[in-house]
Each structure stands twice: as C-alpha cells, then as structure tokens.
Amino acid sequence: MFKIIVFLIFSAWAVISSLGVVLFSNPVYVILWLLSALISIAGIFFVAGAELVGALQLIIYAVAIAVFYIFVLTAVPWEKALKKDSHYRVEGVMAFPFIILLYIEMFIVFTLGVIASPKKQLKLFIERIGNAEVVGSILFSKYFIAFEIVSLVLLMGMIGAVLIGRKESQTYDGDTS
C-alpha cells in the first residue's frame, strides 16, 4: 500500500517533469526539468527494489550525461535563451505513431517478463543474493558475449572520439607562423 503511494508520487513527478521538458522554451529550464525527470525515475527504481539500477541512473544519467548539457547551456547567450525557435510542431505530430509503437513494445516486453517468471522466482532470487550480485552474475554468464561486444563497441566509439577531437600538430604549423 505504502509502496504504491510512493510509486504514484514518483511517477506523477516523472510525468510532470517530462511535460516540462517538452513545453518550456528556455533551454535552462528544459535541462532542469530533464534532471528532475531523471531523478524521479531513479526514485521509481528505488521503490521497485532495483537499488543498483537506481543508483546508476543517478550517477550516469543525472550527473554524467546531463552535466554535458549544462556545459553547452552555460555557453548559450542570455538573449538567445529567451527566443522561442526551438519548438518543432510538425515533427512533434509526425512522431506520434512512433510513440504508440514504443508503448506497444514496452507492453510486449513487460508481458514477456511476467510470462518468463510467473511465480516471481526472479524477484525472490534478487532478494536472496542482493542487487549488484544478480546483475553481475547475469551479465557475466548468460549475456557474456553481448556484454563483451558492447564494451568493444564503446571502446571503438571512444577511440573515434579521441581521433576526431585531436588536433594534428602539423595542420596548424602554417597558421601560427
């Protein structure tokens, strides 16, 4: 009962913040609404008992990723922040079918999950050996190859970013003379 009330508070908070992200025009407020949405989703994870995922949501999304938006945003001049040219109405309407598709997909995944463990064995399993251990053991046994491939892709992305961001010393030789 108590759990449901807290869940409802967090989900209402998430919905309101998401609306804020879409409706506000000042980019600074948009970032703050996004941050609020991410924190409320972390709260939902905590209520559901997925503490590890909740904490990672806080660290990775709310801090590491949203901070880069802040970086961009602090470079936005004051006058530009108040203009309202960031809303794309036609594109918004066109995106609607995809949103419905997304919801259908979420519903399918959810029902698949319920079918996969109808007696809540997975939940009992998590409660018995703890959150981080479950994630670790599943990642490094059942999904090991997928995990390795993902880490390889990330490594390639990182090298690519370094290559793009790097300034070759000889290309600037002519300019500095």
Next chain:
Amino acid sequence: MMEIAINILIILIKILVILIIALGIGAYLTLVERKVAAHIQRRPGPMVVGWHGLLQPIADGVKLITKEDLFPRYGNRFLYNLALIMALVPAVLVFAVVPFGPTIEIGGREIKPILTDVNVGILLVFGLGSLAVYAIALAGWASNSKYALIGSMRKAGIIISYEVAITFAVMGPLMLAGTLSTFEIVQAQIDQKLWYFWIQPVAFVVYMFSLLAETGRVPFDIQEAEAELVTGFTVEYGGIKFGLFPLVEWYVEVLTLSAIAVVLFFGGWSPINIPFLGFVDPLFFLGPFAPFVWFVLKVALLLLFVLWLHWTLPRYRIDQITAIAWKVMLPLALLNLVITAVIAPLIWR
C-alpha cells in the same frame, strides 16, 4: 501501530542529529579553519568574540543574515535562488549513508547509527556528491556575470574530470569488501582485521586528490581564485546566500567526503589496526563510546590534514588540474584496480 510510531520517532531523531552535525559543526569549522590558518601563519586568529573567538561563528552568522540582499539586475531570480537549494540539499543528504558507529542497544532495541543502510550506499554518495555541479553551473549562469560564468565552467570541468578518477579509486576497497553498503564495508574491514589503507595507498592518494578537487580546496580552488576571478561563481551573491556556498563546499562536503574516506580506508569506527593481526584500542576505558570517539577522531584528523594543505600549498592552473586528472590519476586508479583484482582473493581467504 506503536511499533511504527517508535520507528518513525527514531528516524526523526537520527535526521535531527545528522542535521545538527552537518550544519552546526559545518558552521563551527569556519572557526577551526581560521584558527588553524592563523597558527600556520603565526597569528592568534579570532580572539575578540568570546574566549579565544569561540562565539565568532555566531557573530558571523548574525552579520551575514542581517545584511542587505542584493540581486544582479539582469539575472534570473528563480535559478539564482534554486542554485542555493541545489547546493545545500545533496551535500547534506550524503550524510544519510555515513555510518557513525556499530549497532547499539537502547532499551532492548537495536539501533544502527546510520540513517539508511541501503546496499548501494557508496554509489549514492558519489551520485549525490556530484549533483553539486548543477548548483555551481546554475549559480554561474543565473548571475549573468562573466566572472561567475567562468568560475562555474572551471568547476564543472574539474568535477567531471575527477568524478571519473574518484569512482575508479573507490572500486579497490569495494572489491576487497565485496559490498557497496557503507556499514558492511566497515564490518568487512573489522572481520578481515585490515584497514584497506594498508594495501590501497594508491587509491587513497587518488581519493584525496579528488576530494580536494571536488570540494574546491587549495591546490584546486581555481573556480574561486580570489586574485583573478574575485571568488568565481559566488561573486553576485550577498549576505547569508554568499555564506552558504563556502559553508557547503568547504565544510559540509569536506566533512562528508572525509567521513567516507574513513569508512573506505581507515576502518570506520574500528581502533588502530595492525594489518592481519588485530586491533589495538588505547581508548578502551571509554567502553561503548569508544567506537564513536574513534570515528570522530579519524574524521577530524583527515579534516585537519585538508586544512593544513589548504594553507600551505599554492594553486594549480586549470589545464594542469585536468591534465593531472586524466593523465596521472585515472591511469593510477585503473592500475590499482587491476592489481587489487589480482590480490583480492588472497584477502578474502
């Protein structure tokens, strides 16, 4: 029903104690800092208000509260005030996962001196700790001033760099303890008869660098840099609003991160450790209070160490700071991680 009421009462008392510790001691640390700084420079420090300046923080507080509340003309008032809240709340919230001592019994009821013993406590510390960057970025932007903006951008750059290093540094102790809960980490060190400092000195050095960088202490106080930036992102704040930022950054955050360092590297509330042999407790005569005294003592020593560095060292340049983070601290932390992974099975036995 009675049971629930008592539990809620206990939680409320814990919150009250933590708030008093975080804000009250935080305020009094200003006096400690001024005294330490003064004695490092062979001055007496504050001597006028109260005996050896003991009432100075109260006088400072009254002065700051009664000052006029100025606001920059083209600033954004909502974000300007929101930045204050976003600085204060996460810093104090971190205290929720700091364990102050072992489980105690009061009236047949077992009480853990920690607000919530979540099993991802350490991750929460760093998640909440780095939320402070928003407060600084917002303060810089909402003030609509170039000095403030430059200061906040510098700070954001530093926090992003050192957040990576500190997270990898704490992975070593976490691996040895095999848990993410702060309470259990201390318990693991007591069971293994080993402060993790003895086999994780590299991780401790990286942690201390990151602590200084994240709290903006010298040698990393580049976001304030009085000489060039006239105190950086706080330049447009006045009165108690100006007082809150250093209070949070320099005192509350240093306090929390020192407490977490004690938990991770110095065995929390355990007495002096001889590696693998056991504990020596010169304070045994204090009985059940000894663990709490040990914890406070260790945090205080670490804090004095930070103050000592602050009043001794010069300041790094911003490019040197980020270069240290990425080229020295991160490789060191990763190397430490690999070595720890090799020796960890020996510690578990």
